[in-house]
Amino acid sequence: AQSVTQPDIHITVSEGASLELRCNYSYGATPYLFWYVQSPGQGLQLLLKYFSGDTLVQGIKGFEAEFKRSQSSFNLRKPSVHWSDAAEYFCAVASSGAGSYQLTFGKGTKLSVIP
């Protein structure tokens, strides 16, 4: 069965500092990987996704993630964090059903940003 581990429950960074959120997955085949962000009281917004091809993927809001098969990782990065980035971030891996996708989420990493 697939699983996702986000080792950091809570991270605090200063505004303008760089950010890396860790994600490790367990999946038997080539994974489809996603990062979602959830602001307080909001739904899940897709930041970026990896299906195939270039292992460095760019997303919205200046985020990027790198797929490293050898490390079973898909870490999320941003070079300079803004206060509005404070939110909870979820990594997810997808298994494909009959045309549909079942996402397995990690427990999330809460990001706090210090002004």
Add this chain to the structure above:
Amino acid sequence: EPEVTQTPSHQVTQMGQEVILRCVPISNHLYFYWYRQILGQKVEFLVSFYNNEISEKSEIFDDQFSVERPDGSNFTLKIRSTKLEDSAMYFCASSAPSDMGNTIYFGEGSWLTVV
């Protein structure tokens, strides 16, 4: 940008009552999902729905739950005889056919409180 809309945003119900959560998926999407997030826990897959039938369901999705697409636009989750442990945020989601990118778009969630 098209979005998934959910109603109600928050519902309080007494234990044992039936609840219907409603969703309007993105109009050209064909796959529909329900996920839930118990407070402080992971987002969990409940069910996927395609071509007017369930395509996958998790072990959480037992006989207490049912889904329906009563017309061309709505997608509902019914929870019969609610229990305290059904208190959670319920997310509806939808996705397009695989040739359109396979991104799963989430609504903002319906927060269910069972008392």
